[in-house]
Every structure is written in C-alpha cells, then in structure tokens.
Amino acid sequence: MGQSDRLNAITQLLGDECVQTILKETTQEPMSAAELNEACAASRATVYRRLDELTDRGLLVEQTKPDPDGHHHTVYAASLDRVTIDFVDGEFEVTVTTQQRAADRFTNFIEGLYDE
Numbered sequence: 528m529g530q531s532d533r534l535n536a537i538t539q540l541l542g543d544e545c546v547q548t549i550l551k552e553t554t555q556e557p558m559s560a561a562e563l564n565e566a567c568a569a570s571r572a573t574v575y576r577r578l579d580e581l582t583d584r585g586l587l588v589e590q591t592k593p594d595p596d597g598h599h600h601t602v603y604a605a606s607l608d609r610v611t612i613d614f615v616d617g618e619f620e621v622t623v624t625t626q627q628r629a630a631d632r633f634t635n636f637i638e639g640l641y642d643e
C-alpha cells in the first residue's frame with residue numbers, strides 16, 4: 528500500500544464517528560464488543576466491522592478478560608497513540624504510532640541488553 532493509499536485509508540477510518548467513539552472509549556479502559564455497541568450510534572454489524580478494521584491496522588488490540596466464573600471475554604483496548612501527517616518533498620507521509628504493551632517494552636529492553 529502506497530503512502531497515498533495509506534493516507535486515504537487512515538483518514539477515512541479516523542473520520543468515522545463509530546471509530547472515534549471506539550477509540551475514545553477503549554482509551555479509557557478495555558471494553559467488550561457489546562459495551563462498544565451500546566456506546567456507538569451504529570448497528571452491531573458496523574461496530575464489528577470497525578473493530579476488525581481497527582484491529583487489522585494495529586490501532587486496537589484484542590485482550591482476554593478472565594471472569595471469576597470461569598468464562599473468558601474478549602475486550603478491546605486502543606493502541607493508537609498518535610497519527611502524524613507530514614508533507615515532505617511534495618508528498619504526504621503518514622506515521623501511525625501505537626502504544627507499546629508493557630510485555631513488549633520488557634522484551635525490547637532485554638533484547639537491547641544483548642545487542643550491545
């Protein structure tokens with residue numbers, strides 16, 4: 528996917544009201560699809576499509592939430608930290624920065640110790 532296609536895809540996705548609500552809500556705390564469906568003024572199918580799109584683009588992560596009664600639930604958490612659009616040499620460049628999970632930060636730290 529070229530930068531122009533990526534710019535269009537990201538801006539179209541982030542311009543969607545349902546996506547904005549999902550990212551806003553899941554930045555506060557991980558939420559289930561059912562909870563997000565209640566928060567969004569959209570159909571259940573639309574919410575699930577947006578969850579898939581956001582997850583595919585790495586802007587949202589799925590997590591498993593254990594339940595004391597033995598059931599496990601899937602919840603979603605925003606991983607989007609920043610979207611930067613630069614205009615360089617007559618072309619737009621899109622940079623999407625995601626939050627790094629604690630486990631990934633730890634792994635990178637340990638791996639960095641051995642790279643020196």
